[in-house]
Amino acid sequence: MNFTHAQILELTGMTQERLRHWRREIPGLKTRASRRGIVTFEEVALLAVLSRATDEIGLPVSLIAAHYEDLLDIFRENQSVGEPDFVLWLSIDSATVSPITAPPEFEIAAVVRLAPVIEQLYSSVHHTGTRQLALSLGTSA
Numbered sequence: 534m535n536f537t538h539a540q541i542l543e544l545t546g547m548t549q550e551r552l553r554h555w556r557r558e559i560p561g562l563k564t565r566a567s568r569r570g571i572v573t574f575e576e577v578a579l580l581a582v583l584s585r586a587t588d589e590i591g592l593p594v595s596l597i598a599a600h601y602e603d604l605l606d607i608f609r610e611n612q613s614v615g616e617p618d619f620v621l622w623l624s625i626d627s628a629t630v631s632p633i634t635a636p637p638e639f640e641i642a643a644v645v646r647l648a649p650v651i652e653q654l655y656s657s658v659h660h661t662g663t664r665q666l667a668l669s670l671g672t673s674a
Contacts, residue, residue, distance in 0.1 A: 545581040555594060558597075
């Protein structure tokens with residue numbers, strides 16, 4: 534399933550200005566999130582999580598840019614990302630996703646729960662009658 538520029542804004546709650554800024558700062562996002570580009574549900578979910586982390590904990594775009602493609606690969610390859618116990622672990626020089634019971638070895642600066650954001654996205658997308666999405670939503674879906 535792919536999403537347009539307007540759908541990205543609607544589903545993530547991002548402002549036009551934030552998305553423009555992130556497209557300038559994050560390699561790879563510029564092409565995919567352009568007006569003619571196509572973004573997958575997994576990338577919309579990652580954008581929504583990162584946007585929420587930016588709003589709630591002041592996550593700087595420089596940290597996002599440094600780890601964006603790695604995080605996107607995790608979202609694409611790991612269907613468990615939407616499970617209730619999965620979180621985004623952040624530090625100054627690392628970011629990863631894993632169950633809350635398996636913290637990474639690096640010093641943790643912030644933790645972001647993924648399930649609430651992904652469930653909200655899934656609900657918004659599923660409500661429109663779209664096909665099943667790749668990310669798992671655990672038992673609460």
